Amino acid sequence: MKNVANATNYLNMDNKELFKIYSNDKNNKEVRNILIEKHLYLVNLLAKKYINKGVEFEDIYQVASLALIYAIDRYDITKGFEFSSFATPTIIGEIKKYFRDKVWTLRVPRRVQELGKKISEAKVFLEQQNKKHPKVKDIANYIGCSEEDVLEAMEASYGYKPISLDSSSNDDSEDKEIKLIDKIGQEENSFANIEQKDFVNKFIECLNELEVKIFKDRFFLDKTQATIAKELEISQMTVSRLEKKIVEKLRKEYEKNI
Known part of the structure; x- marks a missing residue:
């Protein structure tokens, strides 16, 4: 008691x-x-x-x-x-x-594991601060390491315990016999073409009428600078200078979208 x-x-x-x-x-x-x-x-x-x-x-x-x-x-x-x-x-x-x-199913170096934790924390902080998902270079700059190190740690995160492809999909569908392997799709090559076409169309909007013609003639119609110069009644040197300017714009636009 x-x-x-x-x-x-x-x-x-x-x-x-x-x-x-x-x-x-x-x-x-x-x-x-x-x-x-x-x-x-x-x-x-x-x-x-x-x-x-x-x-x-x-x-x-x-x-x-x-x-x-x-x-x-x-x-x-x-x-x-x-x-x-x-x-x-x-x-x-x-x-x-x-x-x-x-x-960890795969043996990952402690250095990479520790970096993975820093990346996770950086993602949360940067997303809250900038109101958008951070890019690899943003994470690298915040942590103070190279983009290659960030990518390595991200790839290593898949070293956690994997799930068998023969296991159930474990979703709310009525057919519980569906396995994860049944949900793996095949790569559709045309998707890449769609993305590239969308990027090019947006890039063309940044060019003036003359630059658009040179861009299309040089990179899509394979015309020579001399032919373009003759059609536009300008010098080949001017076409060459404008082409370099267009390429530089294209490079900068591409880097912004990486």
Whole structure:
């Protein structure tokens, strides 16, 4: 009856009182269990941030729960800060460590893994700051590395635990027998042509009438500079100069759209 009474009293106490008791008596499993139960919401909240990363939620939850226990055992109430402020980085750190050391199917260098985390943080910051999805060069400039390093880390992100192509598509369709491999489409070459045509049409809008004629005659009709000069009744040198100007405009426009 005494134990039941103690348990009831503990349940009526706030977190500070419970941590004071546990700090003075680390063998008090009742108080420890109550503290764990009271803070499992924190585990659930932080674990959910890592859903759809190639790991079952239950595994992440278990890692986060063990981290919570570790944080409770290490928490020093005399420091003056809230337990949640102390536990959060501890739990997140253990989850990230689990992903870093256990989850990668392909062995990726630690340097690349760490860069991948910086890229993810940079994407979020830059997207919020500029209100648009950042380009590779924007991410590279923000982090302070080369575009090649950013692309390497992005490619390496596929080293997380893969999903079998023979597994179910796991969607809301009535036919549950559909596999992921059935949803893989074939590359349509005409798509690239459509994109190029759209780019060229937009680029032509930036040219004047004379530049449009030279651009089409030189790059689509394969006319020589001499032929174009004769048709326009201008010198071949003028055609050559305008062609260089058009090419430079084309290069700048292309770089803007990369």
